[in-house]
Structures are given as structure tokens and as C-alpha cells.
Amino acid sequence: MTAMSDSMSESMSAPPATTPGPKPRPEPSRSTPTRQPRPEPVAKAKAKSKSKPEPSAPVPASMSMAQALNAALRDALREDERVLVFGEDVGPLGGVFRVTDGLTREFGEERCFDTPLAESGIVGLAVGMAMGGFRPVVEMQFDAFAYPAFEQIVSHVAKTRNRTRGLLSLPMVIRIPFAGGIGGVEHHCDSSEAYYAHTPGLKVVTPATVEDAYWLLRDAIADPDPVIFMEPKRLYWAKEEFTPGERRAPGFGRAAVRRAGGDATLVAYGPGVPVALQAAEAAAAEGRSLEVVDLRTIVPFDDESVMASVRRTGRCVVVQEAQGFAGVGAEIAARVQERCFHSLAAPVLRVTGFDIPYPPPKLEHAHLPDVDRILDAVDRLQFDDRPDVLHLSGGAAS
Amino acid sequence: MSHRQVADGLLPEPVPVRFVAEDGTAAPPAGYQGDHPAGYGAPADDLLVEAYRHMVLGRRFDRQATALTKQGRLAVYPSSRGQEACQIAGVLALRADDWLFPTYRDCVALVARGLDPVEVLTLLRGDWHCGYDPAATRVAPQCTPLATQTIHAVGMAEALRRRGEDAVAMAFVGDGGTSEGDFHEALNYAAVLRSPVVFFVQNNKYAISVPLARQSAAPALAYKGVGYGIRSEQVDGNDLVAVLSVLTEAVRHAREGGGPFLVEAHTYRIESHTNADDATRYRDAGEVARWEAADPLARLETYLRGRGLLDTAGVEAAHEAAEEYAARVRDRMNAEPETDPFELFDHVFAAPTPQLREQRALLAAELSAPEE
Ligand SMILES: Cc1ncc(C[n+]2csc(CCOP(=O)(O)OP(=O)(O)O)c2C)c(N)n1
Ligand SMILES: [Mg+2]
Numbered sequence: 001m002t003a004m005s006d007s008m009s010e011s012m013s014a015p016p017a018t019t020p021g022p023k024p025r026p027e028p029s030r031s032t033p034t035r036q037p038r039p040e041p042v043a044k045a046k047a048k049s050k051s052k053p054e055p056s057a058p059v060p061a062s063m064s065m066a067q068a069l070n071a072a073l074r075d076a077l078r079e080d081e082r083v084l085v086f087g088e089d090v091g092p093l094g095g096v097f098r099v100t101d102g103l104t105r106e107f108g109e110e111r112c113f114d115t116p117l118a119e120s121g122i123v124g125l126a127v128g129m130a131m132g133g134f135r136p137v138v139e140m141q142f143d144a145f146a147y148p149a150f151e152q153i154v155s156h157v158a159k160t161r162n163r164t165r166g167l168l169s170l171p172m173v174i175r176i177p178f179a180g181g182i183g184g185v186e187h188h189c190d191s192s193e194a195y196y197a198h199t200p201g202l203k204v205v206t207p208a209t210v211e212d213a214y215w216l217l218r219d220a221i222a223d224p225d226p227v228i229f230m231e232p233k234r235l236y237w238a239k240e241e242f243t244p245g246e247r248r249a250p251g252f253g254r255a256a257v258r259r260a261g262g263d264a265t266l267v268a269y270g271p272g273v274p275v276a277l278q279a280a281e282a283a284a285a286e287g288r289s290l291e292v293v294d295l296r297t298i299v300p301f302d303d304e305s306v307m308a309s310v311r312r313t314g315r316c317v318v319v320q321e322a323q324g325f326a327g328v329g330a331e332i333a334a335r336v337q338e339r340c341f342h343s344l345a346a347p348v349l350r351v352t353g354f355d356i357p358y359p360p361p362k363l364e365h366a367h368l369p370d371v372d373r374i375l376d377a378v379d380r381l382q383f384d385d386r387p388d389v390l391h392l393s394g395g396a397a398s
Numbered sequence: 399m400s401h402r403q404v405a406d407g408l409l410p411e412p413v414p415v416r417f418v419a420e421d422g423t424a425a426p427p428a429g430y431q432g433d434h435p436a437g438y439g440a441p442a443d444d445l446l447v448e449a450y451r452h453m454v455l456g457r458r459f460d461r462q463a464t465a466l467t468k469q470g471r472l473a474v475y476p477s478s479r480g481q482e483a484c485q486i487a488g489v490l491a492l493r494a495d496d497w498l499f500p501t502y503r504d505c506v507a508l509v510a511r512g513l514d515p516v517e518v519l520t521l522l523r524g525d526w527h528c529g530y531d532p533a534a535t536r537v538a539p540q541c542t543p544l545a546t547q548t549i550h551a552v553g554m555a556e557a558l559r560r561r562g563e564d565a566v567a568m569a570f571v572g573d574g575g576t577s578e579g580d581f582h583e584a585l586n587y588a589a590v591l592r593s594p595v596v597f598f599v600q601n602n603k604y605a606i607s608v609p610l611a612r613q614s615a616a617p618a619l620a621y622k623g624v625g626y627g628i629r630s631e632q633v634d635g636n637d638l639v640a641v642l643s644v645l646t647e648a649v650r651h652a653r654e655g656g657g658p659f660l661v662e663a664h665t666y667r668i669e670s671h672t673n674a675d676d677a678t679r680y681r682d683a684g685e686v687a688r689w690e691a692a693d694p695l696a697r698l699e700t701y702l703r704g705r706g707l708l709d710t711a712g713v714e715a716a717h718e719a720a721e722e723y724a725a726r727v728r729d730r731m732n733a734e735p736e737t738d739p740f741e742l743f744d745h746v747f748a749a750p751t752p753q754l755r756e757q758r759a760l761l762a763a764e765l766s767a768p769e770e
Contacts (some may be wrong), residue, residue, distance in 0.1 A: 110560065115587065116583075116586050116587055116590050118579075118583040118586065118587070120546075120549065120579060120580055120583055121549050121580070121583035121584065121586070121587050124546060124548075124549030124550055124552075124553065124580060124583070124584070125549055125552055125553040125556065125587060126553060127549075127550050127553055128549065128550035128551060128552060128553015128554040128555070128556070128557065128567075129553040129554070129556055129557045130553075131532070131538065131550065131553070131554055131557070132553065132554045132556070132557020132558060132561070133557060133561065134557055134560070148579075151543060151546060151580075152546060152549075152580075155543045155546060156543075156546060156550070159527075160539070161745050161746070161747070161748070162527070162745040162746055163527035163528045163539050164527070164528045164531075164532055164539055164745075165526060165528075165741070165744075165745050166744070166745045166748075167528075167531045167532060167533060167534075168532050168533060168539070169748065200746055201746055201747070203747070223748075224747075224748035225747045225748055253751075299751070300747075300751040300752070300753070301751070301753065303752060303753070304752070
């Protein structure tokens with residue numbers, strides 16, 4: 001297993017062939033009994049139901065998400081000598097995803113260094129250094145390999161400010177490449193955001209665009225509180241025209257409307273955002289106008305922007321790649337129905353991964369929420385005033 | 399140098415370092431009152447007298463805290479009775495600008511460090527978690543998740559080194575805590591980074607009910623250092639002179655760039671794990687009586703009297719000061735602490751989120767609702 005993981009990690013420094021680009025063409029297809037026939041682009045793709053999305057045609061791009069993260073680290077290291085970067089293989093190698101590429105060369109071993117292999121140690125070391133006036137930015141190599149650090153994160157990172165009545169704060173960032181869609185073998189594709197979001201005292205961030213990768217990481221490093229910075233692995237190679245310069249990104253803690261629409265709101269974050277945008281594109285082809293809200297920060301949660309959108313559209317689907325039960329999407333759905341009940345024309349639905357351990361690479365396409373699964377949910381939003389048959393039984397199907 | 403020679407240089411003495419025998423005489427075989435044959439220097443006489451006063455006061459404070467617990471003033475109290483030599487030497491080996499990373503067991507050490515006793519007891523009284531200012535006192539919040547503080551001490555030591563301060567960090571940890579992964583990660587990190595940090599294991603023979611033999615098969619816990627490349631020592635933890643001597647050397651070693659140092663002190667927890675525990679369920683009275691006879695405070699008193707450094711007047715003065723101190727602690731602890739439920743929302747983040755503001759308002763409504 002070790003050799004396998006290692007070779008896998010290595011191969012991840014370059015985009016896998018199946019990595020979707022930022023905005024793949026909408027090629028949704030499903031067959032649902034209640035559906036009206038779709039216009040041309042949909043029908044064309046029918047035979048490819050449940051297949052992996054096609055890579056988009058190359059777009060002229062100036063920066064990938066991994067490069068934007070690298071630029072954010074570089075600029076933070078340059079501007080604030082308290083900032084330090086450390087973790088496993090982040091030094092001369094530049095990280096298995098190359099996010100720390102060149103930092104040791106430019107800033108030296110004192111500012112960007114490899115630690116012994118122990119994640120609790122990495123986070124605990126960062127806690128001590130933050131107590132001592134530094135601003136550590138540490139890398140967990142993969143989502144599932146952050147679990148050894150869980151005790152440090154929950155019992156110290158999250159609680160130190162509170163335990164000391166604000167006398168000790170821990171301005172630190174824990175970067176975690178997370179989620180799937182890259183053909184990773186087991187223990188490399190977990191969606192672990194709910195564990196952190198459930199923990200009071202942690203801010204939880206996940207960028208969906210190259211611009212946000214840069215600015216949210218800068219915000220996270222400058223933040224007075226500890227931030228869990230979750231990087232959607234499958235978007236590392238997604239490119240955008242972007243040069244760090246004048247800031248246009250919304251403030252930390254604010255959601256962004258990525259696409260305006262009037263018929264329903266898709267709420268998504270991180271790896272779910274491009275999928276939601278593809279779904280909105282496909283829905284538009286069917287004459288349905290979907291708004292896509294990108295949370296950007298799961299904590300703090302921007303109730304205001306989400307509720308404003310849902311009150312306008314009257315319908316809401318929450319999209320998350322993670323397994324659904326007790327997930328972030330469940331929280332969002334509950335908040336929306338609590339706050340927007342009288343504006344809702346249909347129950348809030350969730351589109352999520354299944355409640356299964358992350359599947360092996362050849363089966364992940366069956367698990368991952370895709371355009372079809374989102375459009376199916378949108379179909380169930382009672383646009384024709386028919387009740388949602390799927391949920392009428394009231395319990396698990398027997 | 400061969401690996402074997404390197405290891406030999408790191409290994410602890412085969413028997414715990416001791417300056418003073420249980421009967422208070424200078425320890426055999428050499429009967430030395432100067433430096434220990436292994437190279438550990440004898441602490442200054444006036445420092446030993448100061449340590450004695452701290453031990454008297456610490457023991458009285460501990461008894462007062464136990465009494466306050468019985469009266470319901472404290473939610474719980476983990477006594478360190480019998481461990482005073484460790485508690486006091488740990489603090490006296492440090493400078494005011496060194497950082498201390500204590501556990502829940504170490505209230506007496508914090509009092510000796512000069513922290514306000516009521517602020518120290520805040521955690522156990524339960525009006526907040528940490529009651530003192532860690533940055534101002536350079537004492538981290540008392541740590542309950544076992545051994546997690548050891549790696550913080552390494553981080554702090556690294557921070558101090560990078561800031562160009564010649565201060566060190568010292569982490570206290572229990573015998574049980576040495577089985578936790580974080581202890582091992584901390585030792586390894588400290589050794590690789592050559593951090594100015596001292597790990598101080600108070601081996602009081604039990605982790606709640608679990609005896610040392612079920613905790614570790616190492617010849618002594620101090621042997622855990624060698625595998626990481628850390629210089630290590632074991633010491634009679636009921637001999638204040640020895641603990642202070644060895645810890646002073648450990649701190650010097652760390653401060654002067656020698657890297658981390660591990661010290662194991664062999665001592666004993668006379669009381670139950672906390673007031674809520676019943677130690678008679680897992681150990682017999684004979685064992686406790688044997689350790690009572692090896693009492694660190696009586697031993698130091700006999701030793702200092704024997705050397706003419708302490709007389710009856712000095713002993714009485716120390717006890718009087720301790721009584722006054724305890725009375726002040728009791729009086730202050732008898733006042734009901736002020737708590738503010740709204741403060742619960744104040745320190746989750748630097749600024750409360752909109753959700754926390756909503757929840758604060760909800761609590762305000764609950765608290766202002768008329769009683770039914
Ligand atoms: C990670 C963790 N596991 C379990 C506990 C519960 N617990 C509290 S104290 C204790 C025993 C610790 O023994 P030791 O390290 O020898 O310290 P001592 O209490 O003897 O001073 C245990 C198991 C804890 N606080 N933290
Ligand atoms: Mg113990």
C-alpha cells in the first residue's frame with residue numbers, strides 16, 4: 001500500500017487524463033420517467049449516461065489553482081516574516097501537488113521545511129509556534145492523512161482562544177487537499193469538511209475558482225483565527241485567467257453568486273461548484289434558469305447571501321460531493337427551510353455522494369454527484385405542482 | 399564514534415540519580431554534598447532553602463484545594479501530594495522567560511511559579527477553563543488531553559529559538575502520557591529540530607488505576623529518549639536536591655544549543671487520581687505507606703537541618719507563611735465567582751459570526767423570560 005500511495009502521489013503532480021477542466025461542456029443525460037424530452041445537446045449525450053465528464057477543450061489560461069495557491073503562499077511569506085510553511089515533502093520537492101514549489105529555494109529552510117512524518121506533530125508544532133508569535137501554514141498531504149492530527153485540531157487548534165478568554169490565539173492555517181474525482185486509490189479522496197465544520201472555533205474554507213484559491217488563502221493566513229483550508233484536488237489543474245493584483249474577490253465569509261438565475265438556487269462549495277455550474281448550463285438549454293451560489297467559506301456561513309437567493313427563486317438544491325448523512329449539506333438544507341419556509345415552493349433537496357466509504361477509482365463515477373443527479377433533483381422541485389414521489393414513502397425503501 | 403558510543407552518551411544512569419538518601423543523609427556510596435559523580439552539580443544552598451519553603455507552601459495549598467473540593471467549591475482536584483520535589487524543582491530550574499507546559503496535575507508548580515492561586519484553580523472551580531494569562535506568565539494552559547502539550551512545547555521552543563531568545567520550553571508529562579503518540583512525535587521532532595526543550599516525566603507509578611508495569615516494558619521511561627537521539631536521565635523524584643540538579647543541567651543543555659533533554663523522576667501519587675477516584679480498588683495500603691515513608695518534604699527538611707541550613711525557627715516560619723497563604727486562598731475561593739453566560743460567545747472566534755450573534759440573542763431571550 002505504501003508503494004502504491006507513493007507512486008500515486010507522485011503521479012498527482014501532473015493532471016490525470018480524466019481531470020475535468022474548469023467548465024466542461026454540458027453533456028448531461030439521464031432517463032427519468034417524469035422527464036420531458038430534452039433539447040438537442042442533452043439527447044445527444046444519452047448513451048454516455050453515468051460516464052465521467054469529458055475534459056474541456058483547452059482554454060487560454062494564465063494560472064492553475066495549484067499555481068494560485070503557490071503564489072498566495074509566496075506573497076504571504078514575502079510580506080510577513082512570521083509566516084512559515086511546513087509539512088511532509090513541502091520543502092525541496094514542493095509538495096506532492098507542487099503547491100509549495102520553489103518556496104524553500106526562495107525563502108530558505110527556516111521558512112519552508114519538511115517535518116518528520118507525523119501529522120499530529122505537524123499540527124502540534126504549529127500550535128506551539130503560533131503561541132510563540134508565528135503564523136504557520138501547514139500542509140496535510142491528503143484528506144485521510146490529516147486524521148492523526150484530529151485530536152490536536154479539535155482539542156487545541158479549535159479551543160485555545162476560547163479556553164484562554166482570547167488571551168492566546170492561534171492564527172494558523174491547515175491546508176488539506178480533499179475530495180475525489182481524480183482516480184485516487186483508497187484513503188486519498190475523503191471529503192472530510194464536515195468534521196471540521198462541526199467543530200466550534202475552526203473556520204473552514206474551500207475555494208472553487210483560481211481567483212478564490214489565491215485570495216481565500218491570503219485571507220486565511222491573515223485571519224486571527226485558525227483556518228482549515230480545504231483544497232479540492234480535482235480543481236488543482238483547473239486554469240483561469242488570473243494574476244494576483246487588485247482584489248475583486250468578495251470578502252472572507254461571503255458567498256458568491258457564480259451564475260444568476262430565477263427558477264431555483266443551487267448551493268455548492270469547493271468541488272461541487274463546477275458541477276453545479278455545468279448543471280445550470282444544461283438546465284438553461286432546457287429553458288430552466290438556475291442560480292449557483294458558491295459558499296467559499298463553510299464557516300463562517302453566509303446565511304444572508306444564501307437566503308436572499310432562495311427567497312428570490314423559491315426553490316433550493318444543495319450540492320455536495322461528500323457523503324450526505326450529517327453533512328454540511330444537511331446543515332444548509334435545515335437552515336434554508338428554517339429561514340425561507342414561506343418562500344419555498346418545494347422541499348429543499350440535497351444532491352450528495354452516497355453514504356459509502358469512498359469508492360475505488362473505477363467506481364467513483366457512480367458515487368460522485370454529477371450533472372444528471374443535480375438535474376434530477378431540480379426536476380423534483382415540483383415545478384408542475386406534483387408532489388415529490390421519491391419522498392412520499394416517508395422512510396427507507398423496503 | 400560508533401552508534402553504540404553515541405547511544406551510551408544519551409542513556410540515563412543505571413540507577414536514578416540521588417543526592418539525598420531517604421533518611422535525609424547525603425546519599426551513599428560517596429556521601430557527597432558536592433556534585434554528583436555523574437557530573438550533576440549541587441544546587442546552591444540558598445536555593446535549596448527556598449525550595450523547602452515552596453514545598454511546604456505547595457503541600458499546604460494542595461491540602462487546601464482538596465478541602466475546597468470536599469466543600470463543593472471545586473468541581474474536581476487532582477492532588478500532587480508526594481510529588482512536591484518534582485513540582486518545585488521543575489519550576490525552580492526555569493527562568494521567568496522560559497515557558498512551562500503543565501498538565502492538570504501541576505497546580506502546585508504553577509503556584510510556585512508565582513501565578514495567582516485563584517486563577518490557577520479557575521479550571522477546577524469551573525468558572526472558565528484557563529484562568530491565568532499564558533502569554534504574561536509564560537505558562538501554557540494546563541493540559542488535559544494527555545501528552546498533546548509536549549509537541550506544543552517543541553513548537554514554542556522553535557519559536558523562541560527563531561526569535562533569538564535564549565529561553566527554553568519545559569513540558570511536564572505523566573508516566574501514562576509517555577504511551578501516547580504525541581509524546582513520541584514530540585521527542586522525535588525535538589531531536590530532529592534540536593529544539594531547546596526539556597521533557598519532564600513525573601513517573602508517579604499510576605495512570606489513574608493502571609500501574610507502570612502495564613504502561614511500559616522499558617527498563618525505565620528515561621530509556622525512551624535514546625531511540626530518538628535525546629540525552630536522558632532518571633532521577634529520584636522524591637529527592638528535591640537531585641531533581642533540581644538534573645533539571646538545571648537539562649535546562650542548561652537545552653539553552654546552550656545541545657538540543658532536547660528527557661528527565662524521568664521516580665515519584666509516587668499518594669492520593670487517589672482525583673477526589674473522584676478510589677485508589678483502594680487497585681493498590682494496597684502497604685504500598686502507599688512505604689512511599690509515605692519516602693516523603694520528599696521530610697527528607698529535604700532532615701537534610702537541610704543536618705547541614706545547618708535550616709532550624710526550627712525556619713521550619714515554623716515556612717509553615718506559618720503557608721498557613722497564611724492557604725487562609726487567603728480559602729477566603730477568596732469562598733466568594734462565589736462571577737460568571738457571565740454571554741461570555742460563552744465571545745471567544746470562539748476573534749469576532750463572533752452572525753450565527754453566534756443570533757445564538758447570543760436567543761440565550762438573552764431565554765434568560766430574560768419570566769420564571770414559570
Ligand atoms: C488522550 C487522553 N486519554 C485519556 C484521558 C483520561 N485520563 C486523564 S488522566 C489519565 C491518566 C494519566 O496518567 P499519567 O500520564 O501517568 O498522569 P497522572 O495523572 O498520573 O499525573 C487518563 C487516562 C485523557 N485525559 N487524555
Ligand atoms: Mg501517572
